[in-house]
Amino acid sequence: MNNMHNFNPGPAALPDEVKRRAKEEGFNIDNGNLSIMEYSHRSKEYEAIHFGTQEKIKQILKVPDNFDILFLQGGASLQFAMIPMNFLTPGKKAGYVLSGSWSEKAYEEALRCGESYVYASSAEKQYRSIPNIYSWEPNENTAYFHLTSNNTIYGTQWYQYPQHHHDLPVCIDMSSDIFSRPIDWSKVDFIYAGAQKNAGPAGVTIVIVKKEWLESANDNIPKIMSYRTHQQKNSLYHTPPTFSVFIMGLMMDWIIDQGGVDKLHERNAQKANLIYSLMDQSDHFYLPHAEKHSRSMMNITFRLPSVELEQLFLTRAMDEGFLGLKGHRSVGGCRISLYNAVTTESTKILTEYMANFRQQHTC
Numbered sequence: 001m002n003n004m005h006n007f008n009p010g011p012a013a014l015p016d017e018v019k020r021r022a023k024e025e026g027f028n029i030d031n032g033n034l035s036i037m038e039y040s041h042r043s044k045e046y047e048a049i050h051f052g053t054q055e056k057i058k059q060i061l062k063v064p065d066n067f068d069i070l071f072l073q074g075g076a077s078l079q080f081a082m083i084p085m086n087f088l089t090p091g092k093k094a095g096y097v098l099s100g101s102w103s104e105k106a107y108e109e110a111l112r113c114g115e116s117y118v119y120a121s122s123a124e125k126q127y128r129s130i131p132n133i134y135s136w137e138p139n140e141n142t143a144y145f146h147l148t149s150n151n152t153i154y155g156t157q158w159y160q161y162p163q164h165h166h167d168l169p170v171c172i173d174m175s176s177d178i179f180s181r182p183i184d185w186s187k188v189d190f191i192y193a194g195a196q197k198n199a200g201p202a203g204v205t206i207v208i209v210k211k212e213w214l215e216s217a218n219d220n221i222p223k224i225m226s227y228r229t230h231q232q233k234n235s236l237y238h239t240p241p242t243f244s245v246f247i248m249g250l251m252m253d254w255i256i257d258q259g260g261v262d263k264l265h266e267r268n269a270q271k272a273n274l275i276y277s278l279m280d281q282s283d284h285f286y287l288p289h290a291e292k293h294s295r296s297m298m299n300i301t302f303r304l305p306s307v308e309l310e311q312l313f314l315t316r317a318m319d320e321g322f323l324g325l326k327g328h329r330s331v332g333g334c335r336i337s338l339y340n341a342v343t344t345e346s347t348k349i350l351t352e353y354m355a356n357f358r359q360q361h362t363c
């Protein structure tokens with residue numbers, strides 16, 4: 001196994017410890033006769049996993065009591081539609097901050113549900129930075145703002161969320177940086193994340209919503225689309241993705257073992273710094289897409305001096321056991337994803353590869 005270094009953008013690396021426990025414990029219930037996948041979601045065995053995982057998330061992220069934690073399906077992409085269905089009530093508008101492809105997709109879904117507008121955007125700067133929203137004025141009757149905390153494809157990240165801007169509710173897509181750092185709950189009303197980048201396997205989506213805001217949600221939508229349906233049934237309204245929740249629970253144990261999100265934040269900053277320093281000293285050989293003040297700690301998107309060199313860089317990397325360094329098909333180039341499960345050791349080995357490659361190809 002361990003000549004491989006997994007930098008996949010998502011689904012992404014899982015810690016060895018989580019995989020070991022998944023094999024051992026996931027298939028060893030009832031003296032090894034059953035796997036967790038074969039239990040009813042109404043059983044006490046599954047309930048312990050379900051509620052235990054919610055408890056651990058609450059502990060790790062210090063979620064205040066006035067928020068509910070939901071486990072849903074359909075990925076972050078379903079949230080793009082569910083948020084406006086629930087909160088973009090008639091007569092209201094939703095303000096979207098565009099900072100990359102995922103926020104564009106969220107905005108497109110909102111447009112299909114009601115009146116929405118672009119609150120701020122860095123599209124004209126090729127999404128190289130997080131847009132500045134402080135000089136902007138929201139439209140009247142704005143129901144909420146939506147932003148994307150980490151832009152997985154362009155490699156930018158919000159360092160600080162806006163202080164409750166004009167007192168309007170804030171929804172944040174945290175799919176690619178949840179659990180990578182602490183969350184300041186005084187600045188958010190609703191967060192969501194597909195688990196498959198930083199929280200476990202695909203199939204489960206975490207939603208954390210302020211109870212008070214949920215009370216104002218639209219009820220006049222299909223039941224399965226209503227957050228309140230899931231809230232009232234403790235995310236057991238219908239069959240949840242039991243195996244994904246189980247693995248996510250193991251991931252939460254691992255995060256606690258690592259010392260929690262403060263420790264992971266420190267480590268993630270170190271890892272990102274190793275790569276960015278090398279790039280900054282490469283004489284523009286490795287050119288990060290993001291402007292310095294918006295650089296992501298999770299996804300480093302970059303170009304080399306030519307498409308041919310990029311190709312060579314990627315092919316050699318593959319031969320040496322580095323997985324997942326190709327850029328997203330929409331922007332090309334290369335990308336290094338440094339989620340929680342990527343070790344400092346793997347990151348160092350990658351920087352050695354990059355330094356060697358740089359030496360062999362002067363430009």
Ligand SMILES: *Cc1c(COP(=O)(O)O)cnc(C)c1O
Pocket residue numbers: 010074075076077078102148150151152173174175176194197
């Ligand atoms: C990956 C990603 C998504 C899409 O998630 P799905 O679970 O595939 O729907 C949405 N937003 C961000 C920021 C992402 O990184």
